[in-house]
Amino acid sequence: MNNLAVMPVIVPALAGVVGLFWWRCGTARRVAFALVGLAQLVLALVLVDSARTHGPAVLGVGGWAAPYGIAIIVDRLSAIMLTLGAITALASMLYGFAQQPVRFEHPLRLPLVQFLVAGISLSFATADLFNLFVAFEVMLIASYALLTLEADDRDVKHALPYLTVNLVGGALFLGAAGLAYGLFGTLNFAGIAARAVEMSGDPRVMAWAVLLLTVFAIKAGVFPLYYWLPNAYPILPAPVAALYSGMLTKVGVYVLLRACGTLLPHDLTGLHAALAWLAGLTMILGVLGAVSRNFIRGILSFHILSQIGFMVLAIGFFTEYAVAAAVFYIVHHIIVKSSLFMAGGVVGVLNRSDDLDRSANLWRTMPVVGLLFLLPALSLAGLPPLSGFWGKYMIVVEGVRQGQWVLVVLSLVASVLTLFSMLKIWNTSFWAEDPSVPVRRDDGRWRGMAAVTGGMVVLSLAIGLGAAPFMDLAFETAREVLDQEGYVRLVLGAAGEAVAAP
């Protein structure tokens, strides 16, 4: 079973390489990629099941045991993230097939998506700081290439800040990794965790932690490091945007959670508080940005930030309950956000634009599409019993319990504003009736796109209405993430216990 742990990285990487040589776009190629996507999903589900029943899968790559070799560990959190990645990647591929006739397909798009997925999967599965850096770079290269692949000159301009900010982040990350090696003598997560706990209180550890969290906060898009995101995402074609919005920033959130839960000493309360407050600001500024935008992808892109704020806020509260909230929120958010981008893409096809000034009439002519947008939109705003409600609810509970009234109020204000900005889309694209705006029902592409979106919406409904099993999983995951000693023992075995002992 342990060897399976590395497969989520190898399968897409191989598929990407094969895709580079299989240059001719055609139906067979599409089917092959879809099958690869499906295989990844099955694999990820097997890993979730195995992590729940047999505990985390640990693999020392090349037979080299930690702390000398590179460790791959798939515990519950990693397995959940891998599953979500696989679902989003598969959905975005299928959606892309429906949106674009095969003769217009860029031969590089599918291989690049696979490389991107490989990078994402590696960052979820790795248990080594340097390896994580590699994963980030793979992701960055693939994502930048995808960003500019089908963009025109004007749009490429917006991709530049994305590249620059992420390269700076990469450089800082390298610095943090070097510092870690100097401080702890290892880059292995478990090794760092064991030593860092011993050295807790050392100002150098604090400085290193700040540097590391800064890098991850850039990845996640936390205030004030989010500038690169909301202008870059809208230039993507809808299927790729769904993948980016679902997964890329969530990699940042995942590593923040992993860093706070597994890597860093748990008593850095000041740092957690700072994270919570930055998250509060991200929440509000993100949603205000969304309110100010006037086209669907732009609004949704700002919402990513606002929602990231919710997740990071939960991490900042840093209790088992709060971490469970963060995990549940991530699960909900990835599905809902992707489906919203997809629904936005359907609007774009039907109205030939997702600019709110040039979009209307959809509810009158296509109520089904209306529902596909309305349900995830209300879920995003946190209406019970949809999936978004439970995550927000848990965050509010934890906030009230800790007496963080200002943050609770900020989160509630952000929820109402989220609703407001969603209604803005709803009012114009769906409810408004404007005879000068055409609805291109004759364009059959919307059917396939809506079907894929519908699948995601059904999934999000299931998460909301059948919240109990997902919640149980979230709590199990939270316990595991916060169990630093268990993690160290798992990776380093008895030697680790000796290291961890005071």
Added chain:
Amino acid sequence: MIFAPLVAAAVAAFIPSERLLRWWSLIATLAIAVGSVALYTGFDLTTHAFQFVEFAPWIAAFRINYALGIDGISLLLILLTTFIMPLCVLASWKYITTRVKEFMICLLVMESAMIGVFSALDFVLFFVFWEAMLIPMTLMIGVWGGPRKVYAAVKFFIYTMAGSVFLLVAIVALYLWDPANQTFSIPELMGRPYSQSFQAWIFAAFFISFAIKVPMFPFHTWLPAAHVEAPTAGSVILASVLLKMGTYGFVRFCLPITPLGAAYHAPFVMWLSVAAILYGGFAALAQSDLKKLVAYSSVSHMGFATLGIFSLTTAGLQGATLVMINHGVTTGALFICVGIIYERLHTRDLGESAGLGKFAPVLAGMVGLFCLSSMAFPGTNSFIGEFLVLSGGFTVSTLMMCIAVPGVVAAAAYNLRMLQKFAYGSTKNPDHSGVPDLSAREIFALAPLVIFVLWIGLQPGPFVDVMKVSVDHLVQTTQAAIAQAAAVAAQ
């Protein structure tokens, strides 16, 4: 019971013909209404405990359960809901011509949620139903409404949503209050020894949320907009049932869970109620749009309900519950009448409809009866409710009641003004001679309401008996909690 309308809605989704769909919705809502009578006949009048209790764990990790149960107060409101629904279907028989299927599904889903709100015994379940009701109502206004429907729908939605945020915080705070025994069970949360200041805060959060729903002055501005734009059935549901959820919230949560908070804030709330009675009454007097007139009269009537509740006396609370039911019957009926007038004249302007009564005597007779009921004429349903509220109020503050009484006079004035213009006004311009009187379907829609107006007015016994034990118990426990706190403070 809760899921019956949902099932009916699911079936409706597969019915192709509009005609069949209307009949199916009518039969389903009628069957549910008949079924709900079983709740009444099986109800034990001698206990204040919750009856027909259902329980199943829902999300164990949060201790959230699927818990239902009713007492006398919720029974009356559930019956009101189930009886109003078939009338709503009848009222939209011809009015709704586009997207009939979606409309009927909205109606049925809403019925589920409304029954759920009145019977939930778990706070989270309550909140879920509370919010679930919002969406079909917003759609109903936004899709089938008048010219400014989008504005009205969004205003309604945002207002209510902003209110429920406070509700959520209050629920969470109550849940966390006792770390050893965290629960969302509404009966268990009652009567816990919360401190005075905690209760005051919780009450304030509840209050904002429920006051928006009622709506109390000055949170009422969404109501006229929503009523004017909503289709007839939407207005009827809004007036008859939705507004009651606010007052129901006061009765079910504010008094038993935060009695000290209620006592602390009661004078303030009563003054707001008096303001609502006066403001609603005089604003109604100034309207020429029939729907706006009835909408503002709602604000005034609901003022009586909140006044009665926060007098914290048995008479006041019984009166308030009756006002809730009566307002549901009478205002619902008036909105149906206005809808009927609009279907005939395509205007709701009081001046344009003047003199219609001469050519439609049955309609005029109905409107006349409901107007008398709305102004609380003795012998009609509203009289007994408002009388009890005022008599409860007088034991608390004579001054306040003296100020409120002009509101009663205003009610007489705006109702008589409407009736006089409508029934006896000049018919020269415009000419209404070709306007038909009520059809059999319309008579069928209004007749049950006529029966209830006279039944509650002349023989309120059965209605009072159902809630008597529950109300008595509520007042006793509330007063006992207040007295106990006062005794502690005196020591």
